[in-house]
Amino acid sequence: MRTQPGKSKALPKSMATESPPNDAIALLMADHEHVKDLFDQFDGLGERAMVSKKKLVDDICNELTKHTMIEEELFYPAVRALGKQFEDDIDEALVEHAAAKQLIAQLLTMDASDDLYDAKVTVLSEQIAHHVEEEEGDIFATVRKSALDLVALGSQMAQRKQQIPDPAR
Ligand SMILES: [Fe+2]
Ligand SMILES: [Fe+2]
Secondary structure (H helix, E strand, O other), X not given: OOOOOOOOOOOOHHHHHHOOOOOHHHHHHHHXXXXXXXXXXXXXXXXXXXXXXXXXXXXXXXXXXXXXXXXXXXHHHHHXXXXXXXXXXXXXXXXXXXXXXXXXHHHHHOOOOOOOHHHHHHHHXXXXXXXXXXXXXXXXXXXXXXXXXXXXXXXXXXHHHHHOOOOOO
């Protein structure tokens, strides 16, 4: 669900001060929320809503492609540079991205009526949910306490994201 500025409930003070709206982590978490919303919309579609299914899955593939690219190009290297404690988590994240990219590449070439289309969307959704849980729980929480300039990084990431073309049009 999207929250309107000014209409959202006040956040607890610690959260409000820890999450400036434009920082790198806030940007990535907003993407996570958006993609989850798209997967939920897919789940709500009827079995035969082929055009809507394809359109939603194209949106999901576009979003995930841009999101994983800004993480791999900018966020993960910045986190890795913070120290060895992040090495295993970032390595795992990259392997999970690679698995997601394979499913995305397949879905982009498929029709919504193809065998296994829905199954591939479901598996992608489950894999992404797991990945997001680990990112938010293991990586973001610790990075938030580090000295990394998340606002500067966030603006770089937002700029880069706008340059990446959509794989599905
Ligand atoms: Fe992410
Ligand atoms: Fe990721």
